[in-house]
Amino acid sequence: KQEVTQIPAALSVPEGENLVLNCSFTDSAIYNLQWFRQDPGKGLTSLLLIQSSQREQTSGRLNASLDKSSGRSTLYIAASQPGDSATYLCAVSPLRAGNNRKLIWGLGTSLAVNP
Amino acid sequence: SAVISQKPSRDICQRGTSLTIQCQVDSQVTMMFWYRQQPGQSLTLIATANQGSEATYESGFVIDKFPISRPNLTFSTLTVSNMSPEDSSIYLCSVSRDTEAFFGQGTRLTVV
Numbered sequence: 182k183q184e185v186t187q188i189p190a191a192l193s194v195p196e197g198e199n200l201v202l203n204c205s206f207t208d209s210a211i212y213n214l215q216w217f218r219q220d221p222g223k224g225l226t227s228l229l230l231i232q233s234s235q236r237e238q239t240s241g242r243l244n245a246s247l248d249k250s251s252g253r254s255t256l257y258i259a260a261s262q263p264g265d266s267a268t269y270l271c272a273v274s275p276l277r278a279g280n281n282r283k284l285i286w287g288l289g290t291s292l293a294v295n296p
Numbered sequence: 297s298a299v300i301s302q303k304p305s306r307d308i309c310q311r312g313t314s315l316t317i318q319c320q321v322d323s324q325v326t327m328m329f330w331y332r333q334q335p336g337q338s339l340t341l342i343a344t345a346n347q348g349s350e351a352t353y354e355s356g357f358v359i360d361k362f363p364i365s366r367p368n369l370t371f372s373t374l375t376v377s378n379m380s381p382e383d384s385s386i387y388l389c390s391v392s393r394d395t396e397a398f399f400g401q402g403t404r405l406t407v408v
Contacts, residue, residue, distance in 0.1 A: 289338060
């Protein structure tokens, strides 16, 4: 059974720091992995999608890597800003016939970037 | 990408009543997904809604409590029936396009 774990559960950093959020999954048979951002009480915004054949994706100050064999993904945020404060969620899409859109979710990392 | 409009964004409801949440997508999609996010928790899939057929519910969720409609390829509704305080959550609509998942802004429901 696929399980997704995110470490740390919470993180508080001063503005300007580079930081790394971690996501691990127990079954390497995945279709893709996706990172989301969620502001308090709001919906989810897709940040980066990494297909199983890819090693990393970049968008602005964000870089996500994927090591499928070890079951790990990292989200790197460069030069963090107070506006980056949110919960970051990782989700994997298991590689199962006819069901590859059902996502398995981590519990998220709650990030606070202090001015 | 996909643009999803979800209504209402929040509501406070009396126990025993029902609330219907609407989800509108900017283009046609085969499947739409409804999630629940309880306070301090991650997302839990309630059901998958296909146009023209009954929704497929996940373990622990039943149609009588969470009836879903999917009248066309761009619209779906989720009803939370006979609400209790335990139903207080954020409810989220989602679609998948080119294997990427997109979400509405969520409905924050408080049952008193």
